[in-house]
Amino acid sequence: MAQSLNLFISTSSPISKPSNSFLTGTFRWPVKVKTSGIRKPGQFPQLFITKASSASSDPETASAEATPQVLVSSNGIVSTPPGQDTSAIDVDAVTEAELKENGFRSTRRTKLICTIGPATCGSEQLEALAIGGMNVARINMCHGTREWHKRVIERVRRLNEEKGFAVAIMMDTEGSEIHMGDLGGASSVKAEDGEVWTFSVRAFDSSLPDYTINVNYEGFAEDVKVGDELLVDGGMVRFEVIEKIGPDVKCRCTDPGLLLPRANLTFWRHGSLVRERNAMLPTISSKDWLDIDFGIAEGVDFIAISFVKSAEVITHLKSYIKARARDSDIAVIAKIESVDSLRNLEEIILASDGAMVARGDLGAQIPLEQVPSEQQKIVQLCRQLNKPVIVASQLLESMIEYPTPTRAEVADISEAVRQRSDALMLSGESAMGQYPEKALTVLRSVSLRIEKWWREAKHHEAMELPDIASSFSDSISEEICNSAAKMANNLEVDALFVYTKDGHMASLLSRCRPDCPIFAFTTTTSVRRRLNLQWGLIPFRLSFSDDMESTLNKTFALLKARGMIKSGDLVIAVSDMLQSIQVMNVP
Ligand SMILES: Nc1ncnc2c1ncn2[C@@H]1O[C@H](COP(=O)(O)OP(=O)(O)OP(=O)(O)O)[C@@H](O)[C@H]1O
Ligand SMILES: CC(=O)C(=O)O
Ligand SMILES: [K+]
Numbered sequence: 001m002a003q004s005l006n007l008f009i010s011t012s013s014p015i016s017k018p019s020n021s022f023l024t025g026t027f028r029w030p031v032k033v034k035t036s037g038i039r040k041p042g043q044f045p046q047l048f049i050t051k052a053s054s055a056s057s058d059p060e061t062a063s064a065e066a067t068p069q070v071l072v073s074s075n076g077i078v079s080t081p082p083g084q085d086t087s088a089i090d091v092d093a094v095t096e097a098e099l100k101e102n103g104f105r106s107t108r109r110t111k112l113i114c115t116i117g118p119a120t121c122g123s124e125q126l127e128a129l130a131i132g133g134m135n136v137a138r139i140n141m142c143h144g145t146r147e148w149h150k151r152v153i154e155r156v157r158r159l160n161e162e163k164g165f166a167v168a169i170m171m172d173t174e175g176s177e178i179h180m181g182d183l184g185g186a187s188s189v190k191a192e193d194g195e196v197w198t199f200s201v202r203a204f205d206s207s208l209p210d211y212t213i214n215v216n217y218e219g220f221a222e223d224v225k226v227g228d229e230l231l232v233d234g235g236m237v238r239f240e241v242i243e244k245i246g247p248d249v250k251c252r253c254t255d256p257g258l259l260l261p262r263a264n265l266t267f268w269r270h271g272s273l274v275r276e277r278n279a280m281l282p283t284i285s286s287k288d289w290l291d292i293d294f295g296i297a298e299g300v301d302f303i304a305i306s307f308v309k310s311a312e313v314i315t316h317l318k319s320y321i322k323a324r325a326r327d328s329d330i331a332v333i334a335k336i337e338s339v340d341s342l343r344n345l346e347e348i349i350l351a352s353d354g355a356m357v358a359r360g361d362l363g364a365q366i367p368l369e370q371v372p373s374e375q376q377k378i379v380q381l382c383r384q385l386n387k388p389v390i391v392a393s394q395l396l397e398s399m400i401e402y403p404t405p406t407r408a409e410v411a412d413i414s415e416a417v418r419q420r421s422d423a424l425m426l427s428g429e430s431a432m433g434q435y436p437e438k439a440l441t442v443l444r445s446v447s448l449r450i451e452k453w454w455r456e457a458k459h460h461e462a463m464e465l466p467d468i469a470s471s472f473s474d475s476i477s478e479e480i481c482n483s484a485a486k487m488a489n490n491l492e493v494d495a496l497f498v499y500t501k502d503g504h505m506a507s508l509l510s511r512c513r514p515d516c517p518i519f520a521f522t523t524t525t526s527v528r529r530r531l532n533l534q535w536g537l538i539p540f541r542l543s544f545s546d547d548m549e550s551t552l553n554k555t556f557a558l559l560k561a562r563g564m565i566k567s568g569d570l571v572i573a574v575s576d577m578l579q580s581i582q583v584m585n586v587p
């Protein structure tokens with residue numbers, strides 16, 4: 001049966017009820033909302049799309065699923081009720097300052113993640129990163145103890161509370177790929193050309209002998225063969241296997257470089273990655289499960305899973321989280337960093353709440369020259385499937401040591417921003433580099449500049465966004481968001497407002513990558529923090545009133561009182577409670 005819409009158009013003031021409507025008609029779904037005209041404050045009609053009750057007089061619309069109604073009325077908003085409590089809205093202090101200073105058109109759309117390590121774990125350093133634009137703090141369970149990570153989480157939480165930030169926490173699992181041990185406390189060790197090093201699975205009680213590296217994988221000596229090439233961190237340092245003696249593997253350095261603690265190890269035979277028993281290692285090791293329990297107990301916002309091979313592991317983890325923490329909405333991010341993850345890309349992304357292009361390990365598993373095209377593909381697919389996507393690793397690698405980036409690094413960041421990935425991530429640059437804040441500043445300023453450039457020059461081409469809804473109600477949300485984003489671009493509105501309980505409608509709007517920023521209002525702090533990862537969203541926490549009109553008026557009053565919007569600003573508001581679109585000037 002064809003789905004249909006009831007359309008009411010009213011010329012009365014927006015406080016009028018549908019009884020004032022002068023035109024009612026039935027339209028085929030999906031309805032195309034076409035708008036045009038020059039922006040003149042006070043002259044925009046309001047357009048409401050709302051679900052009608054199923055007790056419609058039209059037999060075609062009286063289906064079990066509620067059908068939407070469209071109500072269009074002229075502009076004019078009621079004045080705000082006096083005595084509104086301005087503290088009743090939460091927005092992070094950094095965004096608020098930025099909105100006031102630059103106006104909301106120029107807020108940054110690309111989100112920024114910083115890996116926290118020894119260089120940035122103190123409260124002052126964390127605060128500096130938050131002020132510098134860090135949206136998400138990442139802790140990497142490969143390094144440090146749970147106690148150490150717990151303290152970092154506590155500091156971030158305290159800063160959020162005391163200073164009004166909204167920094168979310170992402171926990172990244174270690175995964176069970178092969179990596180080196182801790183280097184006996186040294187922060188790095190140099191391997192020179194021709195030196196012979198021993199890679200061993202032995203547990204060394206006291207200090208590590210010279211030229212010795214611990215390997216975490218028990219089957220290491222069995223899996224490698226004399227003549228294999230051993231790559232540290234995907235080729236930063238290379239060795240050739242020359243001899244096997246019990247659990248010890250002797251290797252000669254063929255490409256010198258710095259060995260870092262817990263660096264990743266891969267081995268290659270006749271030019272291909274060797275996948276022996278190590279290919280059977282579980283994606284989530286027993287240690288990872290304990291770390292995940294820790295993450296759930298600490299209430300982290302995101303758990304990123306390393307070396308995902310298939311969708312099952314994501315599904316399994318998601319049901320584990322649900323069972324462990326009924327009310328939690330920890331999002332699961334799939335790290336795309338292995339050959340298997342590329343092979344099962346679509347099903348993995350579909351099962352996850354987001355993905356990370358983990359270029360560090362990915363570049364160790366596929367030829368480096370293949371990484372850029374895979375990045376483009378993953379970013380595109382994530383947007384099509386409406387999942388946030390992070391581009392990670394080596395964005396500003398040289399800034400671990402130097403205070404300015406290379407031109408090539410700036411070009412790399414620009415490319416990720418131009419692809420319109422949701423977020424960019426710093427790794428070693430912020431975890432143990434010399435210039436964490438400077439690196440973040442570079443990410444921020446390059447993002448802003450490139451975003452502005454493509455907005456002004458309309459460099460971005462429209463992306464075909466396939467339908468992803470799985471129910472009629474979801475289809476309505478999707479159509480509303482697609483239409484609202486298009487209207488926002490055509491009408492050159494100042495902002496999109498989205499009222500969303502679970503964040504879904506906010507992410508559907510973000511997926512469209514509209515020209516204006518998206519103010520996302522949600523009722524819970526956890527959803528608000530989670531939205532921090534998504535492109536273009538400025539998340540607010542707000543309790544909703546019973547009807548849309550008073551919620552809108554409340555928002556206007558609160559935002560105006562804080563100087564974040566002003567009379568005459570043109571906004572489009574959409575809501576997942578009413579499934580409506582409204583175009584209006586701020587009164
Ligand atoms: N908690 C920590 N304690 C000590 N050093 C850390 C910590 N977190 C990160 N580092 C250092 O920063 C470097 C880069 O950090 P990052 O977390 O990106 O590591 P990575 O090994 O590249 O990531 P992954 O293991 O997820 O592939 C690490 O190699 C390590 O030297
Ligand atoms: C971030 C990460 O895990 C990588 O790039 O390998
Ligand atoms: K990791």
Ligand SMILES: [Mg+2]
Pocket residue numbers: 306337358360361
């Ligand atoms: Mg990795």
